[in-house]
Amino acid sequence: xxxxxxxxxxxxxxxxxxxxxxxxxxxxxxxxxxxxxxxxxxxxxxxxxxxxxxxxxxxxxxxxxxxxxxxxxxxxxxxxxxxxxxxxxxxxxxxxxxxxxxxxxxxxxxxxxxxxxxxxxxxxxxxxxxxxxxxxxxxxxxxxxxxxxxxxxxxxxxxxxxxxxxxxxxxxxxxxxxxxxxxxxxxxxxxxxxxxxxxxxxxxxxxxxxxxxxxxxxxxxxxxxxxxxxxxxxxxxxxxxxxxxxxxxxxxxxxxxxxxxxxxxxxxxxxxxxxxxxxxxxxxxxxxxxxxxxxxxxxxxxxxxxxxxxxxxxxxxxxxxxxxxxxxxxxxxxxxxxxxxxxxxxxxxxxxxxxxxxxxxxxxxxxxxxxxxxxxxxxxxxxxxxxxxxxxxxxxxxxxxxxxxxxxxxxxxxxxxxxxxxxxxxxxxxxxxxxxxxxx
Numbered sequence: 001x002x003x004x005x006x007x008x009x010x011x012x013x014x015x016x017x018x019x020x021x022x023x024x025x026x027x028x029x030x031x032x033x034x035x036x037x038x039x040x041x042x043x044x045x046x047x048x049x050x051x052x053x054x055x056x057x058x059x060x061x062x063x064x065x066x067x068x069x070x071x072x073x074x075x076x077x078x079x080x081x082x083x084x085x086x087x088x089x090x091x092x093x094x095x096x097x098x099x100x101x102x103x104x105x106x107x108x109x110x111x112x113x114x115x116x117x118x119x120x121x122x123x124x125x126x127x128x129x130x131x132x133x134x135x136x137x138x139x140x141x142x143x144x145x146x147x148x149x150x151x152x153x154x155x156x157x158x159x160x161x162x163x164x165x166x167x168x169x170x171x172x173x174x175x176x177x178x179x180x181x182x183x184x185x186x187x188x189x190x191x192x193x194x195x196x197x198x199x200x201x202x203x204x205x206x207x208x209x210x211x212x213x214x215x216x217x218x219x220x221x222x223x224x225x226x227x228x229x230x231x232x233x234x235x236x237x238x239x240x241x242x243x244x245x246x247x248x249x250x251x252x253x254x255x256x257x258x259x260x261x262x263x264x265x266x267x268x269x270x271x272x273x274x275x276x277x278x279x280x281x282x283x284x285x286x287x288x289x290x291x292x293x294x295x296x297x298x299x300x301x302x303x304x305x306x307x308x309x310x311x312x313x314x315x316x317x318x319x320x321x322x323x324x325x326x327x328x329x330x331x332x333x334x335x336x337x338x339x340x341x342x343x344x345x346x347x348x349x350x351x352x353x354x355x356x357x358x359x360x361x362x363x364x365x366x367x368x369x370x371x372x373x374x375x376x377x378x379x380x381x382x383x384x385x386x387x388x389x390x391x392x393x394x395x396x397x398x399x400x401x402x403x404x405x406x407x408x409x410x411x412x413x414x415x416x417x418x419x420x421x422x423x424x425x426x427x428x429x430x431x432x433x434x435x436x437x438x439x440x
């Protein structure tokens with residue numbers, strides 16, 4: 001009887017502890033909300049006073065107490081420049097601070113730090129502004145513009161670094177939400193900031209061989225290429241993937257993305273070349289990782305499943321690039337002229353570039369590329385003489401590996417037989433095609 005009683009006492013004690021934790025959490029939220037509302041009074045006068053006094057310890061303490069709602073005041077207008085926080089508002093101080101942050105004036109705390117040249121106060125403000133939304137980004141942009149105009153390179157660099165990280169996170173979030181146009185704008189702005197920061201350093205005669213900056217540009221450019229590919233902007237995606245490979249020739253995913261964009265554009269030769277290069281690099285990386293005879297690679301070894309998928313895509317490109325004229329017209333070999341003309345007419349209506357002028361430029365180029373293949377196939381098969389020549393050459397290619405030891409006379413005899421069989425097959429197909437045409 002003692003064991004069940006002891007277990008019951010333990011359970012009761014655990015429930016009491018959980019209730020105490022819930023009460024403590026509730027009290028913490030209430031106190032935190034009250035402090036936020038208090039700090040948001042009079043446009044955040046307490047925080048603004050701490051910034052004006054240049055005391056980073058007080059600023060950090062207020063930000064820790066006030067949380068994100070208080071931190072967003074760093075990007076908002078000064079007194080009189082926006083909405084006023086209402087301590088009795090049921091929506092709380094967070095909404096009020098977001099309204100305050102929407103202003104476009106330059107009297108924000110970030111700009112005030114730039115004017116004072118106070119990096120010590122600027123740093124905690126930027127830390128608390130992580131993930132604070134578009135209003136905080138706007139305030140950081142204004143402050144960075146002010147720092148660049150005043151020639152404050154260190155302040156501008158700190159603000160640019162903050163913007164690059166925030167824009168990258170925002171772009172990734174929008175990409176996951178399938179808002180690819182917005183993600184592209186974020187990535188492009190972040191890339192421009194990286195390049196501008198590097199240009200400023202070059203003008204100042206500083207060392208620009210910053211590995212972290214190059215890594216940021218590489219990843220942002222790759223993300224930009226992915227977003228462009230999702231919008232069927234394949235040529236731009238290939239350009240950005242090529243830019244990634246200039247920065248990092250061992251970036252395997254860039255090869256895969258460029259190959260996929262080439263496949264989407266029906267550039268089978270270009271896609272196959274990228275798959276070949278990618279598979280060779282991945283195989284070498286995997287072998288080196290297994291042998292462990294080389295230092296750690298910048299990119300991890302590729303697993304067998306991924307490598308097999310890449311090989312399948314490469315084989316697909318090789319098959320598409322090697323399609324014969326009959327396969328391009330989606331016909332069996334030695335099909336009749338009537339079938340060829342009918343197939344070409346149907347496919348030409350589907351793929352003619354004039355029918356896709358309302359689509360994107362890349363989609364029009366894809367249609368034009370495939371239409372050229374259709375045209376070449378029809379030129380080779382569209383009349384009796386050219387079709388007969390192509391069929392003979394086709395049968396010769398198929399028969400040559402099977403008769404390596406035959407005499408020359410035998411080979412001539414086989415050729416004459418094949419020519420007869422082509423004519424017979426063509427006549428048979430023509431008769432069948434004509435019958436179906438008459439019935440139609």
